[in-house]
Amino acid sequence: MTATTTTSPPPGLVIAPALPDLMVAPKIRRGAIGFLRNHPTVAIGGALLLLLVIIGVFAPFLFTVDPTAIAPAKRTRLPSADFWFGTDALGRDIYSRVLYGTRVSLTVGLSVALAASLIGLTIGLVAGFVRWADGVLMRCMDGLMSIPPILLAVALMALTRGSVGNVILAITIAEIPRVARLVRGVVLSLREQPYVDGAVASGTRTPMVILRHILPNTTAPMLVQATYICASAMITEAILSFIGAGTPPTIPSWGNIMAEGRALWQVKPYIVFFPAAFLSVTVLAVNLVGDGLRDALDPRMAKSP
Template identity: 85%
Template sequence: MTVSTSKTARLPSGFVVAPQLPDLLVSVKVRRGVLGFLRNHPTVAIGGALLLCLVLVGILAPHLGTVDPTALAPAKRTRAPSADFWFGTDALGRDIYSRVLYGARVSLIVGLSVALFASLAGLAIGLVSGFVRWADGIVMRFMDGLMSIPPILLAVALMALTRGSVGNVILAITVAEIPRVSRLVRSVVLSLREQPYVDAAVASGTRTPMIILRHILPNTLAPMLVQATYICASAMIVESILSFIGAGTPPTIPSWGNIMAEGRALWQVKPFIVFFPAAFLSVTVLAVNLLGDGLRDALDPRMAKGL
């Protein structure tokens, strides 16, 4: 028999309407969408916004009041920053503002390309060496040999065997960064292959390639994505160092390293030649590192702030 709780309904004698029980569990507000994610992780928002602005600067460089970055004007050399030359001019009269904006293309292309190629190659090597026991000793000893050489020295040695170009710089830095990704992925795979669901897949007769693709690979993407951001920042620094010492991109290609290398002789009297490209490089590396730190906190369940 159902008893109505309406105020207008008449209750039989001896029946009382029970008061409404309080909520024992406080409702959790789940913020969905990209805006909610960025609100919960401001570090990702700040780093992503800075990086997006720099990407737009590189793409829209021809439309931001720039001139030909390779145009020589000896009569206007070493001009201080002014309304005509916002960042001044270098020893050959070239507009530093235009060269810095076009140089953003080189650094971003090198950083993103190295992060992509090194992550893909390191992922494949780490998956195989971490899951296939007999290949672990062979592959990782080779990776240890590469890691024993400082990345800059390895990149310089590889650049000495090739011509100076952006593609060769990307290749040289990628080879130097692959061991870092492969060792990270291998360490994750070593812990994943001992999980019960992997043992169940092996017992059910699932082939090794399918186990790697279905059970191992998805769990390695989060740490690898965070590592890729740090590799991107490191690649931009290494590219600038290579260009600064004359082992990177050709002098005809405007890059932040080349600009700083050309202005180091005049650093004490014309510091602005080095200051502006160095400031842009620092801001770009900072943006990528902030993005990586924010992604690490967002993708790590131990760093979660709440349900």
């Protein structure tokens, strides 16, 4: 058995104490839960948006009545236990109309975001990578962007009948140039990368170069842009309905409800307040999701784990 011997330092020298570990191992959070914890903005916005989707889907089961039922004897009732949000000038239950209006706004916002993103992505990819098509496509996009989206949507709605489908089509046409411009700018920077030049030099066809090397790198900025388009589309739909150029008055939408209550705003402000509050919360939720995704997908703004 050997005894452990400790050597003493030479005269005039001492052994320094061990330094603390300054490089603490980061806590890596994986999965959806970890992503939401690292990006609480996405979690808050997603929770609000999910709640609104549930309200829209299950509106018939949330103590609502027929949103189009007219009851002149019960018109302009104040919010109470019988009418949670009150009634409008025709006696219709505002609570029911606001909850059913959630369907219209979410349908318009999500449909416009999806359609405008897909069409704008295709145009941006072709314009950014195919040089001879860039001038033609971008001049068309510049022409559309020179017209304010609201005026363009109003002009398109004036040529068609008022319906949710026509509203989606009109707003989509006005939003396509925004996505096309963004994707084109990303593609212009990507097509000069060495791996793209290597793919072209190896004989890879242009469609495959776009699908394999260009498209995956445009997904992140396009996804963030789609959230802002969704919020903008819901606001535009409310504006069109408010001025009478959107969905028909028979369809309960937040814009229609506010338009019908503006004449009684000074004496019955609740008619406008509740749909306006729902619209504001919905747009806020979508913008929170967009801001959170931007921080998460942009490496320059991403938070350290």
